[in-house]
Amino acid sequence: MYEDFASDLAVTMWAEFDQTPTRNESTPEITDLNTIVVDGNFPWTIVTVETDEGVTGIGEAYPSPGVHEVITDYLRPVLVGENPLDVERLYYLMRGSLSGRGSQWGIGTIAISGVEIALWDAVGKILEQPVYQLLGGKMREEVQVYADCHAGEAMVSSAQEGQEAETYQPEAYAEAARMAVDDGFDMIKFDLDVPSGRDVNTLSRHFDGVEIEHKRSIVEAVTDEIGGDAEVAVDLHWNFSPETAERLCRAIEPYDLAWIEDPLPPENTDAMRELKRRVDVPLLTGENRYGRHGFRDLIEGQGVDFLAPDVPKVGGIAETKKIADMAETYYQALIPHNIGSPVATVATAHVGATVPNFVALEYHAREVPWWEDLVARDEPLIRNGRLEVPDAPGLGIELDWDVVEEHRKT
Structure with missing residues (x-):
C-alpha cells in the first residue's frame, strides 16, 4: 500500500x-x-x-x-x-x-x-560517445589519484592481537604512508582525528596541548618517512573547534602539507573563512555540501583553497562540472571526495578530464583487494597514482556482474 x-x-x-x-x-x-x-x-x-x-x-x-x-x-x-x-x-x-x-x-x-x-x-x-566528450571534450588524458593510507582501525585486521593500540602511533602512520608511496602514489592523505590513548572529551571539540602534540608527531613521522616522494594531506573530519583547529594548523604548518581537510564542521562558512585568514596552510572542504548552491558561499567568499564535491552525492556529473566552472572564476581548484566503487571513481574522472581546475581524485579502497575486479577489463583502472580516462562510450567501463553478485549486500 x-x-x-x-x-x-x-x-x-x-x-x-x-x-x-x-x-x-x-x-x-x-x-x-x-x-x-x-x-x-x-x-x-x-x-x-x-x-x-x-x-x-x-x-x-x-x-x-x-x-x-x-x-x-x-x-x-x-x-x-x-x-x-x-x-x-x-x-x-x-x-x-x-x-x-x-x-x-x-x-x-x-x-x-x-x-x-x-x-x-x-x-x-x-x-x-564517452561522457567526457558529451561534457565538451577532455583537457587531459589522465587524472591524478591520491590514496587514503590510514593506520588505526584500517590496520587492526593485520595487526597482531594485543597490538591494536600501536596502530595509532606515529610509526604506524609512517609505515602506511610508505606502503602507499611504494604502490606508486605521489599524493597521499591520512586521518588526523585519531585517538591518542588518552581519555578526551571529543564532544567539546577542544583538545589540549598533549593531544595537539600527538597529532603533530604523526605528521612529522609521515613527512620524515616520505620526504619529497609524495605530497601529504590530512583529514580532520569536522572534529575540531576553531581555536583548536587554529592551534593544530599552526603546529603542523612547518611540514608543508598539501592541504588540511575539514578542520571545522561544515555548516558555518564564516568560521571556515576566518580560520583560513588566521592560518598559513591550504584548507579543503565540501564533501557535505549539496549542489552548486551549497558551494556558492564557499566560492564567492573564498572560504577555502580547495573544494571537495562528491559526485554521487552533490548532484551528479553535470552539477560537479558546474561547481568547477563557478570555482574557476575565483581561481579555486577541485580535489573531489570519493569513497565509492569504480563507477563513482570513473564518473569523477570524466569530470576531472573536462575542467582546467582539477587537481586530484580520492581513492579510498586500497584495503579492498577485489575493488578492481568489479570492472570487466584486463588492465587495472589505477596505475602509478593515475587513472587514464576511458575512451569507450558512456563511462567507458562495464561491471563484472559475477563479481558484483559475489559481493552483493542487497
Whole structure:
C-alpha cells in the first residue's frame, strides 16, 4: 500500500513539473530504474537505468539508507517512459518531483546523483560517445589519484592481537604512508582525528596541548618517512573547534602539507573563512555540501583553497562540472571526495578530464583487494597514482556482474 501511495504521489508531483518535449518513434525511452548494494568498505549503491534501446546505464549513489526506496518508489514512476538523452531536463524533473523531500539537500539529492550518473552512461552508449566528450571534450588524458593510507582501525585486521593500540602511533602512520608511496602514489592523505590513548572529551571539540602534540608527531613521522616522494594531506573530519583547529594548523604548518581537510564542521562558512585568514596552510572542504548552491558561499567568499564535491552525492556529473566552472572564476581548484566503487571513481574522472581546475581524485579502497575486479577489463583502472580516462562510450567501463553478485549486500 505504501509503495502505491509513494508512486502515485511521485507521479502527481511530476505532473506539476513535466515539460516533456514532443517525441517521435525513434526517441529512446527509459524502461526501468533499480539499485544493487555492493558490500565494500562502504555500501556502494549501484544504480541501473534501462532503456528500450537495449542499453543499460550504470551509476552510483553515495552510501545512504533509503536511497533504494527513493529511486524505486519516487524516481522510477517519474522517469519511466522519459527520453534518457534529456539528462539536464530529467535532472530538474527529479528535483521537482522530490520538492520538499530532500531534492535540495540530503538523501533526495544523493538518489538523484546516482540516477544522473547512470543517465550519462546510457546517453554515451546510445550516442556512442564517452561522457567526457558529451561534457565538451577532455583537457587531459589522465587524472591524478591520491590514496587514503590510514593506520588505526584500517590496520587492526593485520595487526597482531594485543597490538591494536600501536596502530595509532606515529610509526604506524609512517609505515602506511610508505606502503602507499611504494604502490606508486605521489599524493597521499591520512586521518588526523585519531585517538591518542588518552581519555578526551571529543564532544567539546577542544583538545589540549598533549593531544595537539600527538597529532603533530604523526605528521612529522609521515613527512620524515616520505620526504619529497609524495605530497601529504590530512583529514580532520569536522572534529575540531576553531581555536583548536587554529592551534593544530599552526603546529603542523612547518611540514608543508598539501592541504588540511575539514578542520571545522561544515555548516558555518564564516568560521571556515576566518580560520583560513588566521592560518598559513591550504584548507579543503565540501564533501557535505549539496549542489552548486551549497558551494556558492564557499566560492564567492573564498572560504577555502580547495573544494571537495562528491559526485554521487552533490548532484551528479553535470552539477560537479558546474561547481568547477563557478570555482574557476575565483581561481579555486577541485580535489573531489570519493569513497565509492569504480563507477563513482570513473564518473569523477570524466569530470576531472573536462575542467582546467582539477587537481586530484580520492581513492579510498586500497584495503579492498577485489575493488578492481568489479570492472570487466584486463588492465587495472589505477596505475602509478593515475587513472587514464576511458575512451569507450558512456563511462567507458562495464561491471563484472559475477563479481558484483559475489559481493552483493542487497
